[in-house]
Amino acid sequence: MTRSGPLARFNPTQPGAAGMKVVATGLLVVMAAIFITARALEPRYPWLSFVKAFAEAAMVGGLADWFAVTALFRHPLGLPIPHTAIIPRNKDRIGLTLAAFIRDNFLVARVVARRMRGLDIAAAAGRFLSAPSADGNRIRRGASRLIADLFEALDDERLGGIVKGAISAKIARTEVAPLLGAALASAIEDNRHVPMLEAAIKVLSRALDANEPLIRDMVRKRASWVLRLAGLDDKLSDAILDGLRKLTVEMSTDPDHPVREKMVEALTALAHDLQHKPETRARVEGWKEELLANRSVAQWLDRLWQRGRASIIAAARAPEAVLAGRMGEVLRSAGATLEGDPRIRAAVNQFARRAVAGMAASYGGSIVSLVSDTIRGWDARTVTDRLESAVGRDLQYIRINGTLVGGLVGLVLHLLDTL
Structure with missing residues (x-):
């Protein structure tokens, strides 16, 4: 042999x-x-x-x-x-013993998960994406051709229906309120809400400038005839507009402004209610169900699927051109993010551990049989x-x-x- x-x-x-x-x-x-x-x-x-x-x-x-x-x-x-x-x-007995050793030490789900805790798969993937080697390019080209052939061979309508149905079912099964609340709480904790506040202040400032005639008209209608007779309604409008503009300027320049603190408190309360308050969670779930039942959402998913399918096939047919362009920048950026963001790496590594542990639990017996049968055949x-x-x-x-x-x-x- x-x-x-x-x-x-x-x-x-x-x-x-x-x-x-x-x-x-x-x-x-x-x-x-x-x-x-x-x-x-x-x-x-x-x-x-x-x-x-x-x-x-x-x-x-x-x-x-x-x-x-x-x-x-x-x-x-x-x-x-x-x-x-x-x-x-004792050749056959050695094969069985070796197979049992592999099964008990490498193909048990909890053992696989424990051994993979020390592996940083996400960082390795990040290095592969951000600085691919020649071997990595060869592997990527082969995988790209396989993906293109697969997407073109499968029935578009059935595959699209499966994808859209899976997305809709996944969204329907997922309670989004706690996820939104957790994301908002995490953003507040890491001060990622600050750009959102500053954007809201800028929108408020532009809204004041754009709606100045409307505000003046509202003040004039609500002012008494005495103020209008004395011409004080315009001065009152000027005072209100100047006060609001001054408020927006102070809010944009002072990170510790009381109004900004109130806005942060409101966002914190909203994050808490989204995660823990049944009424708020039920309200968000109702909005989600109404959104999924809307025909425009189904049409949006269909357009999204068609664009995604066409982009995948085009990218797979010309991987070098795509990698040299915007997609390459996206992949390199994704690789840099994987390497540099500990929380994303932790999430990816956790997913990889669960996936490999699941494969060990599902296919470990087949791998053990393969080892023992191979040695028995020698x-x-x-x-x-x-x-x-x-x-x-x-x-x-x-x-x-x-x-x-x-x-x-x-x-x-x-x-x-x-x-």
């Missing part, structure tokens, strides 16, 4: 593990030669008994570890010794070679360490016996 996958590309046995195997075997041969030489010369040089003890114990340790390492993958010396060739004989030689490739270098270090540690233990025991 042809090897494939990361283990085939990264093969530590060539030459690293093979070289370490030669070193481990050579060290064992050296210990045997030292033992034979020390044993032969010991009568003439008694101190060689320590060398002989070291070499003898080193041979024992090296042979024991050679047997243990070899028994994992094959029968030592080809002899069918019981409990050897462990991996080839022949024993393939499994043995792949596992030995992955850990072969470390196993040869075990043989070397066993040889040296065994020799030191033998030396210590001989020293104790001599003393």
Whole structure:
């Protein structure tokens, strides 16, 4: 069977593990030669008994570890010794165990969610959008062609009906008042309401200038005949208009103006009522239902869908042109926003965690079956070679360490016996 996958590309046995195997075997041969030489010369040089003890114990340790390492993958010396060739004989059980390990440690929804808490997917997506690499452009072109073909192949009327129905149903199921209240409260907390207040003040100032004749006429009609006879109605109109203009100027230049504070208090109360007051929430829901029942809303959704569909197909057919133009600026801006806004990143990451956890819960069993069935389909030689490739270098270090540690233990025991 042809090897494939990361283990085939990264093969530590060539030459690293093979070289370490030669070193481990050579060290064992050296210990045997030292033992034979020390044993032969010991009568003439008694101190060689320590060398002989070291070499003898080193041979024992090296042979024991050679047997243990070899028994994992094959029968030592080809002899069918019981409990050897462990991996080839237990290939299917290893596959089931590995699949169970993947399932219990990677494909459980709560485990996936916990492991993804440390991943900043939104920031990675932001970097991809704001500064796409060559590979990213290639991926984007392929995805664009697929999207264009998909949108053109599907029935426009049915797909549009599905999209518009899904949007309407989603809006109908969503209670918008708490969302509006939360958005307003968040805007007030972060001082994002200030531009809205300043815009309202500017509108009020322009309304005063545009409706000055109307205001003067209202004052004239409500003034008494005495004021009109004395010509004081015009002065009263001038005073009212000047006072209102002065008020708008002061409100626009003084962030702590009492009227502005009253407006903020009113907005805060509205945000609270939208979230917590049943009467206000019911009123907003009624407005929403009336809006959805209006035919103009359905027509607006239809036009929105047609424009969106046409834009998606056009953008997908010419992704480079779109990315070089306004859409590219939008994507780069979206990427910069994802990178720079912690709250948006948190929301995107939370959505990604939930989506991946849901996929793990739905398809984890299929992935586990795929792993176990794939390993079961391998022949024993393939499994043995792949596992030995992955850990072969470390196993040869075990043989070397066993040889040296065994020799030191033998030396210590001989020293104790001599003393």
